[in-house]
Amino acid sequence: QPTLAELAHRHGRYxxxxxxxxxxxxxxxxxxxxxxxxxxxPGNGMKWYATEPRQGVFDWTDGDQIxxxxxxxxxxxxxxxxxxxxxxxxxxxxxxxxxxxxxAVLKKHILTEVRHYRGKVYSWDVVNEAFNEDGTYRDTxxxxxxxxxxxxxxxxxxxxxxPHARLYLNDYNIEAVGPKSDAYYRLAxxxxxxxxxxxxxxxxxxxxxxxxxxxxxxxxxxxxxRLGLDTALTEVDVRMQLPATGEKLAExxxxxxxxxxxxLAVRRCVGVTVWDFTDKYSWIPAVFPGxxxxxxxxxxxxxxxxxxxxxxxxx
Ligand code: G3I
Numbered sequence: 478q479p480t481l482a483e484l485a486h487r488h489g490r491y492x493x494x495x496x497x498x499x500x501x502x503x504x505x506x507x508x509x510x511x512x513x514x515x516x517x518x519p520g521n522g523m524k525w526y527a528t529e530p531r532q533g534v535f536d537w538t539d540g541d542q543i544x545x546x547x548x549x550x551x552x553x554x555x556x557x558x559x560x561x562x563x564x565x566x567x568x569x570x571x572x573x574x575x576x577x578x579x580x581a582v583l584k585k586h587i588l589t590e591v592r593h594y595r596g597k598v599y600s601w602d603v604v605n606e607a608f609n610e611d612g613t614y615r616d617t618x619x620x621x622x623x624x625x626x627x628x629x630x631x632x633x634x635x636x637x638x639x640p641h642a643r644l645y646l647n648d649y650n651i652e653a654v655g656p657k658s659d660a661y662y663r664l665a666x667x668x669x670x671x672x673x674x675x676x677x678x679x680x681x682x683x684x685x686x687x688x689x690x691x692x693x694x695x696x697x698x699x700x701x702x703r704l705g706l707d708t709a710l711t712e713v714d715v716r717m718q719l720p721a722t723g724e725k726l727a728e729x730x731x732x733x734x735x736x737x738x739x740x741l742a743v744r745r746c747v748g749v750t751v752w753d754f755t756d757k758y759s760w761i762p763a764v765f766p767g768x769x770x771x772x773x774x775x776x777x778x779x780x781x782x783x784x785x786x787x788x789x790x791x792x
Contacts, residue, residue, distance in 0.1 A: 493748060511550040715783070
């Protein structure tokens with residue numbers, strides 16, 4: 478039977494998964510990773526703490542391993558992520574920087590990393606999680622020290638280093654129309670008007686059954702399309718309070734189906750990525766105690782109702 482990637486391809490879309498280096502020794506896991514998906518996101522390996530652990534000393538080990546594996550499997554890579562407030566190395570967070578110092582640090586990091594992966598990745602999540610829930614700028618080292626212009630700068634530097642990579646802003650809780658997605662809409666309008674190289678908006682889609690389905694997701698995707706931007710569902714998972722029951726898994730399946738159908742209904746929604754594909758390697762239980770079962774394959778790598786629902790949506 479056709480894979481998720483093959484089904485998505487018939488619609489001109491990709492179907493992706495995140496992965497992480499420690500998991501790559503699990504051959505039952507890599508067998509599915511290498512066959513069902515045609516887009517891969519490194520869950521951690523391209524983040525700042527991994528790639529520039531000491532100032533000016535770059536380490537491509539983890540990112541390269543995932544790029545190599547993806548190429549061997551004829552998969553593309555959504556590279557993740559250049560500018561974020563989390564998973565920064567200590568040398569960067571443990572001292573005070575002037576604006577001009579920090580700007581130089583950021584520029585060097587972006588130019589060096591994007592050049593290293595130039596021609597090898599489909600896209601970059603250039604800036605990750607820049608806004609608060611109410612649509613104000615998140616108070617990060619970047620915003621505090623450099624002001625809101627760091628976003629345009631980061632996009633320009635990334636474009637300079639790899640003119641063919643698709644450049645994204647990426648965030649969670651922006652699936653529905655609301656204050657946070659409105660902030661991205663306005664920022665995207667501004668950046669486009671200024672000629673800043675922005676190609677897309679990534680909607681992470683870390684959903685939870687107890688908070689309800691984001692009913693306006695298709696409308697939201699469509700408004701970004703009308704700005705001339707690509708969109709993608711970049712980190713999909715649908716968590717629930719444990720234990721997982723048949724009823725919750727059925728509800729979860731309809732959410733996976735509906736999200737996929739929303740993307741297919743919007744021409745410039747280019748694809749869907751799950752934030753890893755098996756509950757065995759999900760980030761959820763560590764961060765939300767008592768919650769989990771968020772992905773389309775269970776901890777034994779068996780497909781769940783959500784997997785069948787994805788296939789149904791892509792049929
Ligand atoms: O590398 C250390 C290891 O040395 C140590 O022994 C171990 C003990 O806890 O921790 C390891 O670091 C962990 C790291 O992942 C690598 O596995 C961190 O504790 C853990 O917090 C970190 O979690 C990652 C998380 O981002 C951090 O915020 C998840 O794997 C990763 O999936 C997750 O991904 C984010 C996206 O980048 C952005 N959107 C949200 C998404 C989920 O949080």
